Amino acid sequence: MTISQPVSPASSLRLHLDGMSCASCVARVERALAAVPGVSEARVSLTDEAAEIRFAAPATPEALTEAVAKAGYPARQQALTLSVEGMTCASCTGRVERVLRAQPGVISASANLATRRAQVVLWEGAATAQALAAAVTRAGFAASAEAGAPDRRAEGSGASEPATPGSPRR
Known part of the structure:
Protein backbone atom coordinates (compact mmCIF):
# COMPACT_ATOMS: atom_id res chain seq x y z
CA MET A 1 0.00 0.00 0.00
CA THR A 2 1.44 3.41 -0.91
CA ILE A 3 -1.05 5.94 0.39
CA SER A 4 0.85 8.84 1.92
CA GLN A 5 -0.09 11.16 4.72
CA PRO A 6 -1.41 14.58 3.70
CA VAL A 7 1.04 17.47 3.87
CA SER A 8 0.17 19.63 6.87
CA PRO A 9 -1.35 23.07 6.28
CA ALA A 10 1.37 24.86 8.26
CA SER A 11 4.13 23.64 5.99
CA SER A 12 5.63 24.32 2.62
CA LEU A 13 7.34 22.02 0.17
CA ARG A 14 9.76 22.40 -2.71
CA LEU A 15 9.34 20.25 -5.81
CA HIS A 16 12.12 19.96 -8.39
CA LEU A 17 10.60 19.78 -11.87
CA ASP A 18 11.79 18.60 -15.27
CA GLY A 19 10.96 19.97 -18.70
CA MET A 20 10.17 23.66 -18.16
CA SER A 21 11.66 25.97 -20.79
CA CYS A 22 9.73 29.27 -20.71
CA ALA A 23 7.43 31.59 -18.76
CA SER A 24 4.41 29.82 -20.23
CA CYS A 25 5.62 26.55 -18.67
CA VAL A 26 5.94 28.29 -15.30
CA ALA A 27 2.39 29.65 -15.53
CA ARG A 28 1.03 26.24 -16.50
CA VAL A 29 2.66 24.54 -13.49
CA GLU A 30 1.48 27.30 -11.14
CA ARG A 31 -2.11 26.88 -12.38
CA ALA A 32 -1.92 23.09 -12.04
CA LEU A 33 -0.63 23.28 -8.47
CA ALA A 34 -3.08 26.03 -7.46
CA ALA A 35 -5.93 23.72 -8.54
CA VAL A 36 -4.89 21.03 -6.01
CA PRO A 37 -7.18 21.12 -2.96
CA GLY A 38 -5.27 22.47 0.04
CA VAL A 39 -2.69 24.51 -1.89
CA SER A 40 -2.76 28.19 -0.94
CA GLU A 41 0.17 29.36 -3.06
CA ALA A 42 2.52 27.95 -5.67
CA ARG A 43 5.55 29.87 -6.88
CA VAL A 44 7.52 28.32 -9.71
CA SER A 45 11.05 29.30 -10.70
CA LEU A 46 12.23 28.56 -14.22
CA THR A 47 15.85 29.23 -13.20
CA ASP A 48 15.75 26.81 -10.27
CA GLU A 49 13.44 24.34 -12.06
CA ALA A 50 11.46 24.15 -8.83
CA ALA A 51 8.09 24.96 -7.29
CA GLU A 52 7.67 26.29 -3.75
CA ILE A 53 4.24 25.27 -2.48
CA ARG A 54 2.40 26.58 0.60
CA PHE A 55 -0.69 24.95 2.06
CA ALA A 56 -3.94 26.23 3.59
CA ALA A 57 -5.30 22.72 4.20
CA PRO A 58 -3.90 19.19 4.01
CA ALA A 59 -2.87 18.02 0.52
CA THR A 60 -1.57 14.60 -0.47
CA PRO A 61 1.78 14.09 -2.18
CA GLU A 62 -0.02 12.00 -4.80
CA ALA A 63 -2.30 14.91 -5.74
CA LEU A 64 0.66 17.28 -6.15
CA THR A 65 2.70 14.77 -8.16
CA GLU A 66 -0.28 14.00 -10.40
CA ALA A 67 -1.04 17.70 -10.98
CA VAL A 68 2.44 18.58 -12.23
CA ALA A 69 2.70 15.36 -14.27
CA LYS A 70 -0.63 16.10 -15.99
CA ALA A 71 0.67 19.58 -16.76
CA GLY A 72 3.60 17.87 -18.51
CA TYR A 73 6.36 18.64 -16.00
CA PRO A 74 7.06 15.64 -13.75
CA ALA A 75 8.43 16.20 -10.26
CA ARG A 76 11.85 14.65 -9.77
Whole structure:
Protein backbone atom coordinates (compact mmCIF):
# COMPACT_ATOMS: atom_id res chain seq x y z
CA MET A 1 0.00 0.00 0.00
CA THR A 2 1.44 3.41 -0.91
CA ILE A 3 -1.05 5.94 0.39
CA SER A 4 0.85 8.84 1.92
CA GLN A 5 -0.09 11.16 4.72
CA PRO A 6 -1.41 14.58 3.70
CA VAL A 7 1.04 17.47 3.87
CA SER A 8 0.17 19.63 6.87
CA PRO A 9 -1.35 23.07 6.28
CA ALA A 10 1.37 24.86 8.26
CA SER A 11 4.13 23.64 5.99
CA SER A 12 5.63 24.32 2.62
CA LEU A 13 7.34 22.02 0.17
CA ARG A 14 9.76 22.40 -2.71
CA LEU A 15 9.34 20.25 -5.81
CA HIS A 16 12.12 19.96 -8.39
CA LEU A 17 10.60 19.78 -11.87
CA ASP A 18 11.79 18.60 -15.27
CA GLY A 19 10.96 19.97 -18.70
CA MET A 20 10.17 23.66 -18.16
CA SER A 21 11.66 25.97 -20.79
CA CYS A 22 9.73 29.27 -20.71
CA ALA A 23 7.43 31.59 -18.76
CA SER A 24 4.41 29.82 -20.23
CA CYS A 25 5.62 26.55 -18.67
CA VAL A 26 5.94 28.29 -15.30
CA ALA A 27 2.39 29.65 -15.53
CA ARG A 28 1.03 26.24 -16.50
CA VAL A 29 2.66 24.54 -13.49
CA GLU A 30 1.48 27.30 -11.14
CA ARG A 31 -2.11 26.88 -12.38
CA ALA A 32 -1.92 23.09 -12.04
CA LEU A 33 -0.63 23.28 -8.47
CA ALA A 34 -3.08 26.03 -7.46
CA ALA A 35 -5.93 23.72 -8.54
CA VAL A 36 -4.89 21.03 -6.01
CA PRO A 37 -7.18 21.12 -2.96
CA GLY A 38 -5.27 22.47 0.04
CA VAL A 39 -2.69 24.51 -1.89
CA SER A 40 -2.76 28.19 -0.94
CA GLU A 41 0.17 29.36 -3.06
CA ALA A 42 2.52 27.95 -5.67
CA ARG A 43 5.55 29.87 -6.88
CA VAL A 44 7.52 28.32 -9.71
CA SER A 45 11.05 29.30 -10.70
CA LEU A 46 12.23 28.56 -14.22
CA THR A 47 15.85 29.23 -13.20
CA ASP A 48 15.75 26.81 -10.27
CA GLU A 49 13.44 24.34 -12.06
CA ALA A 50 11.46 24.15 -8.83
CA ALA A 51 8.09 24.96 -7.29
CA GLU A 52 7.67 26.29 -3.75
CA ILE A 53 4.24 25.27 -2.48
CA ARG A 54 2.40 26.58 0.60
CA PHE A 55 -0.69 24.95 2.06
CA ALA A 56 -3.94 26.23 3.59
CA ALA A 57 -5.30 22.72 4.20
CA PRO A 58 -3.90 19.19 4.01
CA ALA A 59 -2.87 18.02 0.52
CA THR A 60 -1.57 14.60 -0.47
CA PRO A 61 1.78 14.09 -2.18
CA GLU A 62 -0.02 12.00 -4.80
CA ALA A 63 -2.30 14.91 -5.74
CA LEU A 64 0.66 17.28 -6.15
CA THR A 65 2.70 14.77 -8.16
CA GLU A 66 -0.28 14.00 -10.40
CA ALA A 67 -1.04 17.70 -10.98
CA VAL A 68 2.44 18.58 -12.23
CA ALA A 69 2.70 15.36 -14.27
CA LYS A 70 -0.63 16.10 -15.99
CA ALA A 71 0.67 19.58 -16.76
CA GLY A 72 3.60 17.87 -18.51
CA TYR A 73 6.36 18.64 -16.00
CA PRO A 74 7.06 15.64 -13.75
CA ALA A 75 8.43 16.20 -10.26
CA ARG A 76 11.85 14.65 -9.77
CA GLN A 77 11.74 11.72 -7.40
CA GLN A 78 14.37 9.67 -5.67
CA ALA A 79 14.31 6.25 -4.05
CA LEU A 80 16.07 5.38 -0.81
CA THR A 81 16.64 2.12 1.01
CA LEU A 82 16.86 1.95 4.80
CA SER A 83 17.97 -0.98 6.96
CA VAL A 84 15.45 -1.43 9.77
CA GLU A 85 16.14 -3.72 12.73
CA GLY A 86 13.57 -4.66 15.34
CA MET A 87 10.56 -5.42 13.14
CA THR A 88 9.00 -8.67 14.32
CA CYS A 89 5.55 -8.75 12.71
CA ALA A 90 3.23 -7.17 10.15
CA SER A 91 2.18 -4.58 12.72
CA CYS A 92 5.82 -3.44 12.97
CA THR A 93 6.16 -3.08 9.19
CA GLY A 94 2.92 -1.11 9.14
CA ARG A 95 4.21 1.23 11.82
CA VAL A 96 7.49 1.80 9.95
CA GLU A 97 5.54 2.55 6.74
CA ARG A 98 3.22 5.01 8.55
CA VAL A 99 6.16 6.83 10.14
CA LEU A 100 7.93 7.16 6.79
CA ARG A 101 4.79 8.28 4.93
CA ALA A 102 4.23 10.99 7.54
CA GLN A 103 7.53 12.65 6.61
CA PRO A 104 7.27 15.70 4.32
CA GLY A 105 7.84 14.87 0.66
CA VAL A 106 7.48 11.10 1.00
CA ILE A 107 5.34 9.71 -1.80
CA SER A 108 5.40 6.04 -0.83
CA ALA A 109 7.05 3.70 1.65
CA SER A 110 7.16 -0.06 1.87
CA ALA A 111 8.77 -2.05 4.68
CA ASN A 112 9.73 -5.71 4.28
CA LEU A 113 9.94 -7.87 7.40
CA ALA A 114 11.96 -10.65 5.71
CA THR A 115 14.71 -8.39 4.33
CA ARG A 116 14.59 -5.88 7.23
CA ARG A 117 14.54 -3.02 4.75
CA ALA A 118 12.28 -0.13 3.90
CA GLN A 119 12.01 1.28 0.38
CA VAL A 120 11.05 4.96 0.23
CA VAL A 121 10.15 7.10 -2.78
CA LEU A 122 10.19 10.84 -2.16
CA TRP A 123 10.53 14.11 -3.95
CA GLU A 124 14.14 14.81 -4.79
CA GLY A 125 15.75 16.82 -2.01
CA ALA A 126 12.75 16.62 0.33
CA ALA A 127 14.64 14.63 2.99
CA THR A 128 17.86 12.74 3.50
CA ALA A 129 18.15 9.03 4.21
CA GLN A 130 19.59 9.96 7.60
CA ALA A 131 16.55 12.11 8.47
CA LEU A 132 14.17 9.31 7.47
CA ALA A 133 16.19 6.77 9.46
CA ALA A 134 16.06 9.09 12.49
CA ALA A 135 12.25 9.26 12.24
CA VAL A 136 12.04 5.45 12.18
CA THR A 137 14.48 5.22 15.09
CA ARG A 138 12.30 7.62 17.13
CA ALA A 139 9.43 5.19 16.50
CA GLY A 140 11.36 2.44 18.29
CA PHE A 141 13.28 0.66 15.54
CA ALA A 142 17.01 0.75 14.77
CA ALA A 143 17.20 2.28 11.31
CA SER A 144 20.07 3.43 9.13
CA ALA A 145 20.74 4.37 5.53
CA GLU A 146 21.93 1.37 3.52
CA ALA A 147 25.73 1.42 3.27
CA GLY A 148 26.91 1.56 -0.32
CA ALA A 149 23.41 2.36 -1.59
CA PRO A 150 23.43 6.04 -2.51
CA ASP A 151 20.25 7.99 -3.06
CA ARG A 152 19.04 7.46 -6.63
CA ARG A 153 16.29 8.80 -8.78
CA ALA A 154 13.11 6.77 -8.69
CA GLU A 155 12.02 4.74 -11.68
CA GLY A 156 9.50 6.58 -13.79
CA SER A 157 10.49 10.03 -12.55
CA GLY A 158 11.24 11.19 -16.06
CA ALA A 159 14.97 11.43 -15.43
CA SER A 160 17.63 8.95 -16.40
CA GLU A 161 20.47 7.80 -14.22
CA PRO A 162 24.01 8.20 -15.48
CA ALA A 163 25.64 4.98 -16.58
CA THR A 164 28.63 3.81 -14.60
CA PRO A 165 31.47 1.91 -16.25
CA GLY A 166 30.53 -1.74 -16.63
CA SER A 167 26.84 -1.25 -15.88
CA PRO A 168 23.96 -1.14 -18.35
CA ARG A 169 21.94 2.06 -18.76
CA ARG A 170 18.32 1.91 -17.68
